[in-house]
Amino acid sequence: MEFFIQQIVAGLTNGAIxxxxxxxxVMIYVSTDHINFAQGEMxxxxxxxxWAMIDAGVxxxxxxxxxxxxxxxxxxxxxxxxxxxxxxxxxxxxxVCFIALLSIFNAIAGMIWSFTIKQxxxxxPSRDLFGNGLVSAQQLGVVAVTLVMxxxxxxxxxxTTLGLAMRAAAQNASSARLMGVRVSWMLALGWGLASxxxxxxxxxxxxxxxxxxxxxxxxxxxxxxxALVGGIANPLGAVAGGFIVGVLENIVGSYVIGNELKxxxxxxxxxxxxxxxxxxLFGRVIVRRV
Amino acid sequence: MARSWATKPHIGxxxxxxxxxxxxxxxxxxxxxxxSFDYYLFMGQxxxxxxxxxxxxxxxxxxxxxxxxxxxxxxxxGAYAAAILMVHASVPYWLAIxxxxxxxxxxxxxxxxxxxxxxxxxxxxxTFTLAIAVPQLLKHKSIAGWTGGVGGVLLDxxxxxxxxxxxxxxxxxxxxxxxxxxxxxxxxxxxxGRSGRAMMAIRDHAMAAGTMGIDTAxxxxxxxxxxAAITGMAGALSAITVAYVAPDSFTLQLSISFLVxxxxxxxxxxxxxxxxxxxxxxxxxxxxxxxxxMKDAFSLRYDVPAWAIYGTLLLLLMFFLPNGxxxxxxxxxxxxxxxxxxx
Numbered sequence: 001m002e003f004f005i006q007q008i009v010a011g012l013t014n015g016a017i018x019x020x021x022x023x024x025x026v027m028i029y030v031s032t033d034h035i036n037f038a039q040g041e042m043x044x045x046x047x048x049x050x051w052a053m054i055d056a057g058v059x060x061x062x063x064x065x066x067x068x069x070x071x072x073x074x075x076x077x078x079x080x081x082x083x084x085x086x087x088x089x090x091x092x093x094x095x096v097c098f099i100a101l102l103s104i105f106n107a108i109a110g111m112i113w114s115f116t117i118k119q120x121x122x123x124x125p126s127r128d129l130f131g132n133g134l135v136s137a138q139q140l141g142v143v144a145v146t147l148v149m150x151x152x153x154x155x156x157x158x159x160t161t162l163g164l165a166m167r168a169a170a171q172n173a174s175s176a177r178l179m180g181v182r183v184s185w186m187l188a189l190g191w192g193l194a195s196x197x198x199x200x201x202x203x204x205x206x207x208x209x210x211x212x213x214x215x216x217x218x219x220x221x222x223x224x225x226x227a228l229v230g231g232i233a234n235p236l237g238a239v240a241g242g243f244i245v246g247v248l249e250n251i252v253g254s255y256v257i258g259n260e261l262k263x264x265x266x267x268x269x270x271x272x273x274x275x276x277x278x279x280x281l282f283g284r285v286i287v288r289r290v
Numbered sequence: 291m292a293r294s295w296a297t298k299p300h301i302g303x304x305x306x307x308x309x310x311x312x313x314x315x316x317x318x319x320x321x322x323x324x325x326s327f328d329y330y331l332f333m334g335q336x337x338x339x340x341x342x343x344x345x346x347x348x349x350x351x352x353x354x355x356x357x358x359x360x361x362x363x364x365x366x367x368g369a370y371a372a373a374i375l376m377v378h379a380s381v382p383y384w385l386a387i388x389x390x391x392x393x394x395x396x397x398x399x400x401x402x403x404x405x406x407x408x409x410x411x412x413x414x415x416x417t418f419t420l421a422i423a424v425p426q427l428l429k430h431k432s433i434a435g436w437t438g439g440v441g442g443v444l445l446d447x448x449x450x451x452x453x454x455x456x457x458x459x460x461x462x463x464x465x466x467x468x469x470x471x472x473x474x475x476x477x478x479x480x481x482x483g484r485s486g487r488a489m490m491a492i493r494d495h496a497m498a499a500g501t502m503g504i505d506t507a508x509x510x511x512x513x514x515x516x517x518a519a520i521t522g523m524a525g526a527l528s529a530i531t532v533a534y535v536a537p538d539s540f541t542l543q544l545s546i547s548f549l550v551x552x553x554x555x556x557x558x559x560x561x562x563x564x565x566x567x568x569x570x571x572x573x574x575x576x577x578x579x580x581x582x583x584m585k586d587a588f589s590l591r592y593d594v595p596a597w598a599i600y601g602t603l604l605l606l607l608m609f610f611l612p613n614g615x616x617x618x619x620x621x622x623x624x625x626x627x628x629x630x631x632x633x
Binding site: 033034035037082085086089091092093094095096097099100101102103104106107108110111112217218221224225260261262263264266267270271274275278 | 351359408410416418419427430431542546549553593594595597598600601602605609612
């Protein structure tokens with residue numbers, strides 16, 4: 001039983017990270033209808049920036065904040081420079097662009113920081129929290145950061161003018177434009193937010209899996225699975241989906257199929273959800289008029 | 291997108307001339323005694339293999355509009371199928387290649403069923419996941435008896451038949467060339483016929499195609515199967531020419547390099563597949579010298595990795611040459627003919 005609870009707690013911790021990745025994906029999907037394959041590598045790159053700052057003696061939380069800022073403006077920049085000209089391009093061109101970004105970020109991170117794995121510091125102590133070996137402060141910290149971020153985002157989208165404008169732009173671009181919302185910039189803002197959220201995910205996961213340029217490949221797949229399970233057009237659903245995937249992955253991994261097939265489990269989940277319930281658990285079914 | 295090249299007169303002459311040149315290249319080996327000639331032959335084999343793999347991908351993406359980032363998986367299935375057949379069942383190489391193709395057709399056809407419900411980004415996403423999951427699957431211990439687990443499978447390069455005065459590498463080059471010619475010929479004819487037109491109709495407007503009486507589900511799964519079979523045969527050839535298969539060579543990166551070849555050569559262009567295949571191998575082989583040159587030219591402090599070059603090139607092509615090199619050549623020829631007509 002104790003082992004089972006440990007697996008659930010570990011699953012929730014992983015789930016928090018998947019939830020962040022999923023949230024970043026949803027952010028971009030909602031505003032532009034694109035699935036960003038470079039999300040993971042962008043997060044990885046931001047994490048390396050944080051590592052470099054911490055390595056140079058910057059205190060952890062300062063580096064944390066600075067990295068989120070840099071990632072935000074980096075995402076904004078990518079949308080403005082690379083994706084804006086392709087707004088009306090066919091899907092294939094966009095997928096190729098995302099794959100190109102993925103390769104570039106991966107290669108450049110390897111070029112600057114090399115492919116050897118690095119230790120990334122964690123702001124939370126790894127000590128046992130309640131003295132019964134179930135929950136560590138590290139695990140609680142990861143979940144707490146995710147929840148705080150989710151709360152801030154909810155407030156942003158519910159109660160600020162900018163957040164409302166972003167939602168309006170995503171839901172009905174032409175009406176929003178008539179109301180004076182600068183839709184194109186709202187999309188860029190969505191990219192910036194996604195990139196910042198991705199950076200948080202990267203910095204949370206790096207102490208667990210160690211930092212190297214390929215660390216996000218598997219996590220991105222789980223993030224995809226989480227976003228799809230929850231409904232890729234629904235931020236809250238994506239977070240729930242991330243937690244669900246994290247727990248399921250750990251339970252299935254330790255009791256049913258073993259650790260070697262965890263990624264295949266993600267594959268089965270992705271395809272299963274897309275086939276059986278494409279809208280996800282919390283998503284709306286979109287009816288298209290032809 | 292008009293498919294004018296397929297109906298143009300003299301296209302057959304051009305193609306035959308081109309293939310004759312390719313067939314004559316290894317004969318240089320009889321007059322040259324350069325020590326690196328075997329290496330060039332190996333590069334030639336790789337180029338043909340990548341060209342076949344890109345052909346398979348192009349059939350699916352370029353002519354049927356289904357995006358796949360998971361063709362490394364079918365390449366892997368083909369390579370493993372050929373290796374296992376040759377090592378465990380002592381099947382001769384010439385039989386192993388089509389058998390691997392059949393296995394991959396099955397795999398692709400089956401994957402085509404879930405793919406039916408997915409479009410655009412979602413299909414790219416599902417196949418992306420497939421590409422990431424495959425190396426782990428290949429290493430799994432339940433099939434390690436056949437696949438050799440992490441260690442992979444070693445096989446013997448086939449010997450050239452005794453009546454041909456060829457070295458092993460010359461012979462393997464011809465094996466690749468014959469398979470490539472056969473597959474290009476098959477795809478060329480497939481595309482000119484009823485099935486090809488149906489595929490392209492589905493790409494251009496699936497619903498209209500359905501209204502015209504095309505069984506879209508059948509054609510889409512069949513295209514997926516044929517595409518996987520072609521890429522799988524490229525995998526089988528790579529297993530034979532490298533004489534080794536290992537799970538970690540079939541990563542997402544392999545899928546991306548197919549995509550690079552496709553975009554560089556030109557989407558929905560058959561000659562473009564050959565350009566793309568050659569391009570992939572050239573960049574892989576000369577990435578060190580390209581990197582050195584860039585370090586000198588731009589006084590960089592770091593080595594420039596091949597993947598950064600690939601990625602940058604993909605972006606530039608999408609912006610400036612969305613139809614690839616083959617499309618660029620066609621555009622220049624069109625421009626020239628217009629200029630000459632005016633004068």
